[in-house]
Amino acid sequence: MSSSSDLQSSPEHVVAKRARISQWPAVPMTRAFEAIDRIADKFPPESKGYPTVALTNGRVIAEDIRAPENVPKARTSVKDGYAVIAADNLMIRRVAGVATAGQPWDGILQPGECIRISTGAVIPEGADAVVQVEDTTLAGYDGDVEVAINILIAPEVGKDIREKGSDIKENDVLLENGCELGPAEIGLLHMFGIQNIEIYRKPKVCVMSTGNELVESYHICPPQGFIRDSNRPQLLSLFRSQGFKPIDAGIASDNIDSIEAAIRQASEFASVIVTSGGVSMGEKDYLKEVLRNRLGFEISFGRVWMKPGLPCTVAHGKINNLPVVVFALPGNPVSSYVCANLFVTPFLRAMAGCNRPKQPVIKVKLAAEMRLGPRPEYCRAWLESRCGETFPIANVTGNQISSRLPSLVGAHVLLVIPQSSTEKTQLEKGELVDAIIISSLF
Amino acid sequence: MSSSSDLQSSPEHVVAKRARISQWPAVPMTRAFEAIDRIADKFPPESKGYPTVALTNGRVIAEDIRAPENVPKARTSVKDGYAVIAADNLMIRRVAGVATAGQPWDGILQPGECIRISTGAVIPEGADAVVQVEDTTLAGYDGDVEVAINILIAPEVGKDIREKGSDIKENDVLLENGCELGPAEIGLLHMFGIQNIEIYRKPKVCVMSTGNELVESYHICPPQGFIRDSNRPQLLSLFRSQGFKPIDAGIASDNIDSIEAAIRQASEFASVIVTSGGVSMGEKDYLKEVLRNRLGFEISFGRVWMKPGLPCTVAHGKINNLPVVVFALPGNPVSSYVCANLFVTPFLRAMAGCNRPKQPVIKVKLAAEMRLGPRPEYCRAWLESRCGETFPIANVTGNQISSRLPSLVGAHVLLVIPQSSTEKTQLEKGELVDAIIISSLF
Numbered sequence: 001m002s003s004s005s006d007l008q009s010s011p012e013h014v015v016a017k018r019a020r021i022s023q024w025p026a027v028p029m030t031r032a033f034e035a036i037d038r039i040a041d042k043f044p045p046e047s048k049g050y051p052t053v054a055l056t057n058g059r060v061i062a063e064d065i066r067a068p069e070n071v072p073k074a075r076t077s078v079k080d081g082y083a084v085i086a087a088d089n090l091m092i093r094r095v096a097g098v099a100t101a102g103q104p105w106d107g108i109l110q111p112g113e114c115i116r117i118s119t120g121a122v123i124p125e126g127a128d129a130v131v132q133v134e135d136t137t138l139a140g141y142d143g144d145v146e147v148a149i150n151i152l153i154a155p156e157v158g159k160d161i162r163e164k165g166s167d168i169k170e171n172d173v174l175l176e177n178g179c180e181l182g183p184a185e186i187g188l189l190h191m192f193g194i195q196n197i198e199i200y201r202k203p204k205v206c207v208m209s210t211g212n213e214l215v216e217s218y219h220i221c222p223p224q225g226f227i228r229d230s231n232r233p234q235l236l237s238l239f240r241s242q243g244f245k246p247i248d249a250g251i252a253s254d255n256i257d258s259i260e261a262a263i264r265q266a267s268e269f270a271s272v273i274v275t276s277g278g279v280s281m282g283e284k285d286y287l288k289e290v291l292r293n294r295l296g297f298e299i300s301f302g303r304v305w306m307k308p309g310l311p312c313t314v315a316h317g318k319i320n321n322l323p324v325v326v327f328a329l330p331g332n333p334v335s336s337y338v339c340a341n342l343f344v345t346p347f348l349r350a351m352a353g354c355n356r357p358k359q360p361v362i363k364v365k366l367a368a369e370m371r372l373g374p375r376p377e378y379c380r381a382w383l384e385s386r387c388g389e390t391f392p393i394a395n396v397t398g399n400q401i402s403s404r405l406p407s408l409v410g411a412h413v414l415l416v417i418p419q420s421s422t423e424k425t426q427l428e429k430g431e432l433v434d435a436i437i438i439s440s441l442f
Numbered sequence: 443m444s445s446s447s448d449l450q451s452s453p454e455h456v457v458a459k460r461a462r463i464s465q466w467p468a469v470p471m472t473r474a475f476e477a478i479d480r481i482a483d484k485f486p487p488e489s490k491g492y493p494t495v496a497l498t499n500g501r502v503i504a505e506d507i508r509a510p511e512n513v514p515k516a517r518t519s520v521k522d523g524y525a526v527i528a529a530d531n532l533m534i535r536r537v538a539g540v541a542t543a544g545q546p547w548d549g550i551l552q553p554g555e556c557i558r559i560s561t562g563a564v565i566p567e568g569a570d571a572v573v574q575v576e577d578t579t580l581a582g583y584d585g586d587v588e589v590a591i592n593i594l595i596a597p598e599v600g601k602d603i604r605e606k607g608s609d610i611k612e613n614d615v616l617l618e619n620g621c622e623l624g625p626a627e628i629g630l631l632h633m634f635g636i637q638n639i640e641i642y643r644k645p646k647v648c649v650m651s652t653g654n655e656l657v658e659s660y661h662i663c664p665p666q667g668f669i670r671d672s673n674r675p676q677l678l679s680l681f682r683s684q685g686f687k688p689i690d691a692g693i694a695s696d697n698i699d700s701i702e703a704a705i706r707q708a709s710e711f712a713s714v715i716v717t718s719g720g721v722s723m724g725e726k727d728y729l730k731e732v733l734r735n736r737l738g739f740e741i742s743f744g745r746v747w748m749k750p751g752l753p754c755t756v757a758h759g760k761i762n763n764l765p766v767v768v769f770a771l772p773g774n775p776v777s778s779y780v781c782a783n784l785f786v787t788p789f790l791r792a793m794a795g796c797n798r799p800k801q802p803v804i805k806v807k808l809a810a811e812m813r814l815g816p817r818p819e820y821c822r823a824w825l826e827s828r829c830g831e832t833f834p835i836a837n838v839t840g841n842q843i844s845s846r847l848p849s850l851v852g853a854h855v856l857l858v859i860p861q862s863s864t865e866k867t868q869l870e871k872g873e874l875v876d877a878i879i880i881s882s883l884f
Contacts, residue, residue: 015558016583021576055675057683072845074666080724100696100726102655104667116457118724119773120655122667133723134463141458167846175851182881183683184850187676187775190659191669191847213544213562217632224516225546225564227633233497234629241499241625254542281575282522282560284542331561333629360825362804363832383802390805390874403520404609405513405633408626409617432832439624 015283022281024288024302026310029376035300036343039316039325043271045353048201055186055195058243060353062198065175069192070165075123076101078160082114082136082149083127086157092139095146099124116146123161130160178355200353204270205344207235208249208262210278210287211331216251230405231276231329231336238337239274242345244352249273254284260294263326267319272351274344277331279311287328291315297326305419307375308335308402314343332402338378338414341438364394364413364435370427372420380411381435394435412439457725464723466730466744468752471818477742478785481758481767485713487795490643497628497637500685502795504640507617511634512607517565518543520602524556524578524591525569528599534581537588541566558588565603572602620797642795646712647786649677650691650704652720652729653773658693672847673718673771673778680779681716684787686794691715696726702736705768709761714793716786719773721753729770733757739768747861749817750777750844756785774844780820780856783880806836806855806877812869814862822853823877836877854881 027035047062077083077099084093093114099105101120109115109126117123117130131151139148168174174192175185189197209232217228229251239246247269252262259278266273278287279302291297297317304312312335313328327344329336341359349357364383379400383392394415397407413435417427427433469477489504519525519541526535535556541547543562551557551568559565559572573593581590610616616634617627631639651674659670671693681688689711694704701720708715720729721744733739739759746754754777755770769786771778783801791799806825821842825834836857839849855877859869869875 014586016580016586016588020578020580057679071847072669078843078845080722080727098725100655100724101653101669102667116725118726119722120653120669136462138458138462144456144458146458162843162845167841167843168848172848174848179852181679183676183680184779184847184853186679187672187779188847188851190675191672191775193659193661193664193670195660211543211562213542217635218637219635225544227514227543227562228635230629230633233632234625237499237623237628238625280522280561282542283540283558284560285522333633337626337629360834361827362834385803392802392804399609401520401604401609403514403604405626405630406610406614406616409630410621411626 018283022303026303026305027301028305032301032304032314032343036314036347039300039314040347040350042316042323043203043325043351045351046201048199050196050198052196054197054199055181055189057181057183057186059181060200061175061179061181062177062200062353064173064177065189065194065197067168067170067172067174067192068194070170071168071191072162072164072166075164076162077117077119077121077123077130078162079130079132080118081130081132081160082151083109083117083123084114084129084131084151084155085109085111085127086129086155086159088112089154090151092148092150094148097124114149128157128161129155131155132160176355178353180354202244203272203348203351204247205239205244205272205274205348206247206249206266206270207232207239207274208252208266209276210252210254210259212254212284214251231331231333234333234337235274235276235340238340238345239348242348244348254278254286256286256290256294259286259290263290263295264319267322267324271322271324272327272344272348273324274327274329274340276329276336279313279328279330288313291326291328295319305375307373307377308332309339309342309378310375312339312343330402333405334380334402334407337408341414341436342378359436359438361416361434361436363391363432364415365389365391366427366429366431366433367393367395369429370396370417372418372425372427374419376419377417378414378436379417380407381413381415382410383412383435391432394433413437460725464745466755468745468747469743470747474743474746474754474756474785478756478789481742481756482789482792484758484765485645485767485793487793488643490641492638492640494638496639496641497623497631499624499628501623502642503617503621503623504619504642504795506615506619507631507636507639509610509612509614509616509634510636512612513610513633514604514606514608517606518604519559519561519563519565519572520604521572521574522560523572523574523602524593525551525559525565526556526571526573526593526597527551527553527569528571528597528601530554531596532593534590534592536590539566556591570599570603571597573597574602618797620795622796644686645714645790645793646689647681647686647714647716647790648689648691648708648712649674649681649716650694650708651718652694652696652701654696654726656693656719673773673775676775676779677716677718677782680782680787681790684790686790696720696728698728698732698736701728701732705732705737706761709764709766713764713766714786714790715766715768716771716782717768718771718778721755721770721772730755733768733770737761747817749815749819750774751781751784751820752817754781754785772844775847776822776844776849779850783856783878784820801878801880803858803876803878805833805874806857807831807833808869808871808873808875809835809837811871812838812859814860814867814869816861818861819859820856820878821859822849823855823857824852825854825877833874836875855879
């Protein structure tokens with residue numbers, strides 16, 4: 001048996017000689033976010049050009065789109081009724097013709113005349129107001145044909161006319177660079193017949209799990225000590241729900257060579273690699289070593305002062321001269337999911353060109369008191385609207401231990417719970433806290 | 443020229459003899475919602491059975507899913523450290539073996555011994571606590587092998603041990619009938635190796651536009667009086683964004699036979715048909731007539747006291763003995779979109795089995811004063827978080843005229859603005875109002 005005094009400079013992967021206290025300072029959340037923002041600057045959004053089928057939900061546009069024409073292109077009627085000359089006032093009018101949407105009336109309206117007109121139809125020359133049909137009565141007809149009408153309410157000039165360009169002026173910015181396409185944006189582009197737009201490329205992201213204890217989830221009865229890998233399907237689903245097409249990079253076993261090989265291989269498919277497991281203080285936790293010593297990456301942070309997610313690690317560097325970022329998330333399923341929401345999806349959305357990459361934050365009211373811990377905590381909660389309550393009520397989803405996956409189920413938000421201080425060790429029932437919306441199902 | 447006194451009972455489609463005031467009462471919103479709920483009862487969710495690939499985002503499960511086993515299955519370590527016997531207290535311990543996740547240690551721990559253990563590994567028999575590695579020092583080693591350690595902080599019984607079933611107990615309900623699958627739910631199912639789940643069938647929905655003035659949106663330069671159809675791509679995109687696979691039923695021209703034929707044809711593909719246009723007081727507005735007189739449908743309502751969306755019509759009946767519901771939305775692009783969000787998507791989500799079919803509602807603060815109108819109004823607004831403000835600030839998206847599609851762009855919510863009353867004709871800047879969240883991009 002020898003003394004332990006000569007162990008300081010020994011390789012980390014010799015168990016007896018490993019560091020017993022993490023060499024990685026746990027950085028505060030603000031520092032972690034700043035570090036990720038700095039990495040994001042190295043991964044700017046890339047244009048994908050003008051693909052033929054671009055008008056689908058979730059695409060991000062890479063240019064300002066301007067209106068190629070006025071809407072409406074001509075003066076049109078807002079109502080079903082009669083196009084009139086306002087100065088004629090309340091007299092009985094001769095119905096001189098019909099203008100429907102798609103079939104304009106070509107003449108010039110004369111005093112004493114009106115044109116039967118429907119919503120969206122072009123206002124005939126000479127007319128300066130529309131009287132809605134409800135404000136008229138029939139004054140004479142010939143068979144099925146209206147010949148004259150009474151106007152019951154005196155028309156004002158311009159009444160119920162949409163002026164040319166009043167909805168949208170030619171050359172107005174319709175959609176801004178970085179805007180994500182949804183139904184309204186897609187409708188607007190179709191209105192102008194705009195089919196070709198420049199869009200951003202979606203970043204490629206690979207998801208892998210690490211751990212000798214993991215088996216694929218289709219295993220019916222894993223042997224004692226083994227568990228099914230749920231992190232990978234969960235993270236794949238998360239990125240899919242955000243509009244990405246993540247690549248499944250499988251399970252890497254806990255040894256330095258395997259992990260290095262898996263990351264190198266993943267980098268051939270994606271510049272963003274998301275791993276889970278292998279980042280803590282365990283003897284098989286090789287991620288940081290691979291990233292720093294094998295790949296020569298810069299580790300932006302190796303721990304974060306947060307709960308869950310303390311061992312969360314982010315590193316970046318180059319493989320085959322291409323920039324690669326690795327989000328090495330903790331292995332606990334809740335930790336990896338919380339860290340993926342806080343760190344990875346905003347990064348991917350920024351890389352995809354979105355001008356609002358971060359999740360929205362709202363204030364919510366705690367349904368019950370909460371003890372504060374030494375670390376800031378991101379508690380999963382579901383929101384409830386209660387009658388007479390101004391704020392959504394936040395109900396924490398049961399026991400928040402980081403292994404307990406049901407704490408994510410039905411969670412709409414991550415509550416941002418501050419760390420305890422000498423002044424404050426508890427939040428009271430009814431206190432307001434920030435909540436990061438993480439579920440589009442909410 | 444004949445008098446108009448004999449017109450009362452004439453067919454509606456003779457222009458001169460049409461009703462000049464809508465025969466349809468404008469029902470209040472509460473009545474409209476109730477009517478739709480009653481129709482929904484006729485379209486209950488249908489099980490799709492157990493398809494092989496069910497674990498994808500947006501599926502709705504049609505059964506309660508219970509945990510087939512405990513999690514963890516055995517007592518496991520929460521930390522990287524040493525499994526110990528707590529009663530041994532602070533003495534130096536002999537490291538008798540190693541347990542990692544996936545490789546349990548088979549022996550029985552004896553007093554004075556400990557087992558090096560990593561997070562997730564099974565606690566060996568005899569051990570009753572875990573000491574994290576940070577609270578130990580090396581006391582002796584042999585080559586690379588740890589032989590003895592010092593415990594720096596006295597362990598308590600149960601410390602850092604996840605008891606069997608402490609995260610999830612066998613037979614606990616994991617997911618409830620009607621729950622929509624997202625990343626967390628998918629992760630949980632994978633954790634248990636549950637691949638076959640009963641899910642609900644997504645309802646089929648057909649989208650069509652009506653109007654002689656409409657051309658397909660790929661037209662570069664529609665002739666005077668014609669406009670590109672933007673409603674259909676917009677509604678298709680909306681239903682897609684909600685996880686449905688809507689069917690594009692094209693444009694029907696404004697005549698009774700065409701509309702009847704189009705609806706009959708659509709009913710061969712879908713039990714929910716969404717049209718836009720043809721429901722107002724125009725002479726070419728044949729939808730209600732087709733629905734009632736040609737198809738023999740019951741019209742639940744033919745107008746709604748709301749803005750935009752006054753002419754919104756909902757009818758249901760049977761075609762070829764199969765139940766069909768038609769949401770005949772107004773033709774203005776904003777009106778059709780607002781009505782689709784308020785009436786159609788909750789209906790589709792209920793039919794899809796979702797246990798929370800309606801959009802969530804939150805309180806927001808008005809950025810500016812608003813004049814109240816005679817009808818309740820659903821204003822499009824985007825939300826902004828301002829520092830020091832407890833509520834999201836709601837900014838109305840410009841001119842709210844129902845033809846102005848840009849008022850939808852970037853809109854996160856529909857503000858629920860009440861109608862004016864003798865007591866109140868205006869909402870002040872800073873007042874709180876309800877906001878229906880309509881954008882998952884928010």
